[in-house]
Amino acid sequence: MTEKLAHTPAGAPVRGPRALIYDLGAPESSCVLAPDLDVPAVQLDAVLGGTARVTAPRLPHVTELEIMRHYSHLADMNFGVDSGLYPLGSCTMKYNPRINEDACRLEGFAGLHPLQPADTIQGALELMHGLQDALAQVSGLPGVSLQPAAGAHGELTALMVFRAAHTGAGDPRRKVVIPDSAHGTNPASVSMCGYETVTIPSGEDGMVDLDALRDALDTDVAAFMLTNPNTVGLFDSQILEITRTVHDVGAYAYCDGANMNAILGKTRPGDMGFDALHINLHKTFSTPHGGGGPGSGPVCVTEGLARYLPAPVVRRGIEGEPAYVPHTPEASIGAVRSFWGNFGVLVRAYAYVRALGGEGLTEVAEQAVLSANYLKERLKGAFDLPFDRVCMHEFVLSGASLRREYGVRTLDVAKRLLDYGFHPPTVYFPLIVEEALMIEPTETEPLDALDAFADALIAIAGEAATSPDMLHDAPYTTPVRRLDEARAARDPVLRWRPRE
Amino acid sequence: MTEKLAHTPAGAPVRGPRALIYDLGAPESSCVLAPDLDVPAVQLDAVLGGTARVTAPRLPHVTELEIMRHYSHLADMNFGVDSGLYPLGSCTMKYNPRINEDACRLEGFAGLHPLQPADTIQGALELMHGLQDALAQVSGLPGVSLQPAAGAHGELTALMVFRAAHTGAGDPRRKVVIPDSAHGTNPASVSMCGYETVTIPSGEDGMVDLDALRDALDTDVAAFMLTNPNTVGLFDSQILEITRTVHDVGAYAYCDGANMNAILGKTRPGDMGFDALHINLHKTFSTPHGGGGPGSGPVCVTEGLARYLPAPVVRRGIEGEPAYVPHTPEASIGAVRSFWGNFGVLVRAYAYVRALGGEGLTEVAEQAVLSANYLKERLKGAFDLPFDRVCMHEFVLSGASLRREYGVRTLDVAKRLLDYGFHPPTVYFPLIVEEALMIEPTETEPLDALDAFADALIAIAGEAATSPDMLHDAPYTTPVRRLDEARAARDPVLRWRPRE
Amino acid sequence: MLRAVGVSEVDELFADVPAGARLESALDLPSGMGEIELTTHLRALASRNVAATSIVSFAGAGCYDHHIPSVVDHVLRRPEFFTAYTPYQPEVSQGTLQAIFEYQTGICELTGMDVSNASMYDGATALAEASFMAARVTKRHKVVVSGAIHPGWLTVLRTYAAAGVIEPVIIEPVQGLTPIEAVTAAVADAAAVVVASPNFTGSIEDLAGPGAAAHDAGALYVVASNPILLGVMEPPASFGADIVVGEGQSLGNAMSLGGPGLGFFACRQQFVRQMPGRLVGRTVDVDGNDAYVLTLATREQHIRREKATSNICSNHALNALAAGAYLAAVGVEGLSGIARSCVAKAHYLREELLKTERFSAPWDALFGYEFALRFDGDVDSMRRELFERGYLAGVDAGELDARYDGLVLFAVTEKRTRAQIDAFVAEVSSL
Amino acid sequence: MLRAVGVSEVDELFADVPAGARLESALDLPSGMGEIELTTHLRALASRNVAATSIVSFAGAGCYDHHIPSVVDHVLRRPEFFTAYTPYQPEVSQGTLQAIFEYQTGICELTGMDVSNASMYDGATALAEASFMAARVTKRHKVVVSGAIHPGWLTVLRTYAAAGVIEPVIIEPVQGLTPIEAVTAAVADAAAVVVASPNFTGSIEDLAGPGAAAHDAGALYVVASNPILLGVMEPPASFGADIVVGEGQSLGNAMSLGGPGLGFFACRQQFVRQMPGRLVGRTVDVDGNDAYVLTLATREQHIRREKATSNICSNHALNALAAGAYLAAVGVEGLSGIARSCVAKAHYLREELLKTERFSAPWDALFGYEFALRFDGDVDSMRRELFERGYLAGVDAGELDARYDGLVLFAVTEKRTRAQIDAFVAEVSSL
């Protein structure tokens, strides 16, 4: 006991595994009850016609104190951007400004019902209109839908738009081409939209292999999807040729905008020749990731495609209308989710845009790229650097040598970083780099933090040489340690059950 | 390095000592700046007449990310009621309901200027009036001032009222009698009010020694101050005789209401014969302690003394006035601080009163007393129990035997409790019990938590027998360990200075 | 930093951007604002809206003004939760993972299903994903859908269906309910039968019939539920549901103009490997401690790519966290009490509105806490007039679907008091 | 539990309460409310107030409508801070302790003093405590106090003085300033000379004169400061202050009807052992790590009892935490910018108000961001009328002290815009 305690951090019950909330409390506990009924009671069985519940659900039975302690304890076991550097490549884990959190909680935003008359939500519509404008401006693509709930949802929406446009033009198509470095959502969205995925290999240099692209393109191809800057953190300098080539067969060029943070104010997907783009507001526009969501994935399209966007979009009112009104584009595909979009997220993104302005957004890109290059330079001695050139906002290291020489894998390095107090980078993505470590520091990390992170990774590379076995067992200091993931998948336990 | 890291908890930079915020950041960083000036600029030196600042203060230079990380890290090193059981005797560390925190932040409360016209703050005045009423009701003393900022401030206020009353009656007095078990604020308040403290010893049983009291009383005594239930957690059953005796010499009986939590709805200081009382809203009325404050220490007095209370109090308006108006009692002592009181704290206390109602408050006392007795019964085998009888909301154990038999002191026990994830009880107070451990569980702790705490204390008593040395070095698992307090006092370092 | 990177100005780092794609001018956006101006600006925008929560609202139609327990937002404000990414590193993500595991449990308990995923974007997309899943499981395309479901959800389903993966057949409602005969007639070769209860107009459907029809035809049975009512209504599992979906906004999430909400998605154990979305499972770590982890990821896009069960990546984890905290705050007693309160108040309002004779009942179906009435005048001007007087007089159902022209949909939550209802009815009478 | 305790009902535990003192009836209080009703009730109360922050406020007089950086409240909401007690157990209180140590540093930097305590209740009590401390240090009683300090603070000082420990001698202001001759005339045998700059009417005092007078007479020099202005004004230390106190509400704390605010208290090193209040100091732990701890506790009531330097126990730690976070958020550039902005806007408003000719200058003193003007009509009805139009037209100084009858005190913070000022002045002109 003592021994164990001596290794248990402060507030022992506050760290390490914790009972499920379903196993806490006394049976009669609860925290918020309905108010006393001030209207005549109803006989549930009568009004519900025999569908009244027979067996009550088993829900937690706890007091408010127990709830706060429980979630405080859980929070203590979590690592967020506020806990330390979170260089998850492709995820843009920048700081989430607190004023955004305040803004979305203002009653004039949080308390709005989605079906209120338009003249009672003019502030909200003005905000969405302003955000549409800003996204059109940074993307160079004038048609904007704020409806998609996340990046993948935006991809799907854009593909639906392409389908509608091709079908509308009497030119239905069946295939979508993507490079092998693409994020998994791209091919998955392709399938959901009823297209077939054609994957082309990337070039040696991580860029699009133009020949492979040309080979894959034909008049049955609806679109080519590309992340640019791409998933190895490089800007594809052939981009104008790529989009031209795609357009040549009557296909659309789609930009996965997950990496917009690198190019804000420096170059615009529309100017690169893309026809459509999604933007992850939860990456580039500083809205929090929420432990997995909610995000928001607005889609920006060319003027020609704007008529297909899902409804509603917000436009300025004309004579006799309020200043801003909802609008259904003429050939709208319909709607990809309920109501307007993830409005609470849009408020945050809008606040961010207004805080920074055009100049500030441009500085974001510059600093993000500068910080990534700085880290890359500091780290390229300790790890393999497959693409040794200027990178954009992120770069990919490889642990191939560490693996070959010491049998230390990238996973070990990642887990060991946890002991040093850092969140690991994205690992094993993109698939085209062996033992990949994809590092995106973001512009909000101070130099101190960048240096401390580089120091840690360099120290770990040293440990790989001297104590590889120690690394296999890392981490040592986290609330739980390496998990048996195989067991979780083999025999899935996906919910609490009462103890017998 | 590895060795050390292996003992460093998750998110290493998030636990353990941390750099001062003054040593972080880059020189040019900042987070919130003034808006661009939209009026003519002024020449500071001119308008300030040569008092313009020559050398700028050295303030932190950090980004918002750095601020949040810094304070998140600091918070992680802190233990609050939300972290676990906090049985600090005499402090009533009950759960702080979150709705109170929401309420005091409503703009209609938080955004009020103290000198707004009364008709523009009717909601606030109604709230304060309601709280005055509630405190009068639970105390049995009809005159209430919400102005004092804390318990000690309330004591001082009440003593000032006594002084004014005696002086007003042409009977000025010089002494105040207190028992040796009194809290330190009592004699300190006595001195601040220009009185002399006369300390009388407590009886063997922890109660007032009536004979000693009678001996100390004379017509130069202004007041007798008593905590009842007292600081060993017992209700003094001679209370009616005590207050009668005090009144017999023309002195006032003052109740230190720090222990009101035990008696809500069961008995009232006014009915016990007390003339005045302070109530710590940050104890009995669930407002948070804030890491040391702000609290609030309203004073309740008899009808006869109400005319001396500090101004303003809130009364109902009469013909032609708003519903509630500020009022200066006819013989008011003046004011003991600026404006109305700690209004933000009053809002929380009011919310608590309204949430519980009379019945709920009474249940609070019952459960607080029951929980304390339960813990006492569970622990009396493992520690000495100087007063082995029914207690009120708290009780005092003694570590005298542990000290004698194993050389383990109460301080060791307290520090060891930290390793088990509990905040220690109040130790070495009251002064009249050797190696005291004063335990107040409060009514909000669930049975599970009480049992876990009892188990931990019993385990530690066991460790005292088997491994006393281990206990001398406890705690082992906290962000920092035992501190060199002597050094802090010998050579005080009370502020950051820039590194040379 | 520039020096360390070996460039003399930052623009050199953007040399890969070809001349033709470079943005030569500055972004045409309003210039940045400090926090002080921004606060003023945002407050001004917010004040240009009239929040439903600041007046007396009877609007529902998929987004409800339920009480949000104070503790929920205090949980959500913990930065360790909201500033974290998807819990890919379980060693430092046990907070999110355990909270989601608890959320999954709550959804299973409410719906009676075996497994719940970690959340979807909203109820409408959850329903669309359920249809896609049924098509995958049954290798069929036709989806027989009650036309009485939310018109907005129908639109989403139709939009998703344009890709050709599913083919919805919409069953025209009769008297506000889904006619079982029409379902039976359409069900042959169907991948799924989809019914919502309560449906868009608040009516409670007979859930047993369509379930039997579905199963007889080898189709899956997909039911959309209201999670608050599941506190007092028999779970869809009892009627044979294979997949249960719904909008979970009511469980502790602000209305926030309808987003972000919470799509919940639960199904029977046998279909778990066909589910869309993330799943959190329990396992042990090397020290033998219980620990939680994302599992069955081979269904997902980052592993399975074009063969994935869905393209979803970011979900609505924080909303699920809110739902978990909500269920903990109310417990079974609170939830059933809230549901009873809503139901009783809705029945009271309907009675009183009928008494005014300005409203008439379009049909006589059972309902929970939402119902449709026909107004004897112009719905739009009635709602505007009542808005001026401080009431959000339900939802103009005809605005969502011409099929419902003239109908007003009223929802009554536990937040409404009898006094508010009486005052509202008095205003209606005085129109 | 009853069984474990050995009683059959809970009332047995209250047997010690004598019959005559037992409360036989139930408490006469409104019955309890669930969270839902309570939320409604509290919102209704709040809405019966018009928050100064929701209109355009020019009120100051000791409580100021400065911008509170968003980050400050996010820090304060961490339950580990606000649900903790006074940091008596340093091993699990490093968060509070380090934050206070940083706060103490900030106050020292602003005031130029050597040491700051961990906070007092408010500016007024800090001033009273400073006078008591001076009496203790000098073993004298007389305190020569500028009559130009805040009338509310004067009242508090007089109230505290009734105990006889100090004897204030109030120096009547002349033309809104403290006449040095009068100070010099009164200073013999004084424990302290007390001056505020800016004073109640916003005027900047000559701080050097009274300091010299105090020191010549062997008295301590106590100065009350405005912490925002210390961003651009020379610290009181430069004028010989021995103790500097003030109201710190402006540093990140809501106005909240004037409480809780923050009393700051700083002094020269040589007096540290005579200071009231808590002090946090740095030391090391057994492992040699830097650590923070409450120190010099032998000054305090729990150790020294009747000989303590003050009776203060609970202080305003959380407000000090807010002040520390505030100073971090604004930094030196932000603080001086905010101060400049306030000063410039106040000077602009004064100019414009004088142009209306409804106001006249009672004197011609230098000022920071608060100033007094004489109104040519009834102050009360003017303020009421402007309130109706959305303005809190300063503070009626005569209400606080008859000496200021007819004077209106205007404070202008960085939150006010020129547009607001111009619109306000236009309203004044139209009166």
Ligand SMILES: Cc1ncc(COP(=O)(O)O)c(C=O)c1O
């Ligand atoms: C390159 C890329 N594309 C698409 C996505 C999917 O975005 P979301 O998670 O918002 O659906 C991601 C997210 O990680 C990504 O990195």
Ligand SMILES: Cc1ncc(COP(=O)(O)O)c(C=O)c1O
């Ligand atoms: C018995 C007793 N009296 C008085 C006080 C002083 O109260 P405060 O800290 O609110 O000034 C305390 C606080 O601990 C106490 O326990």
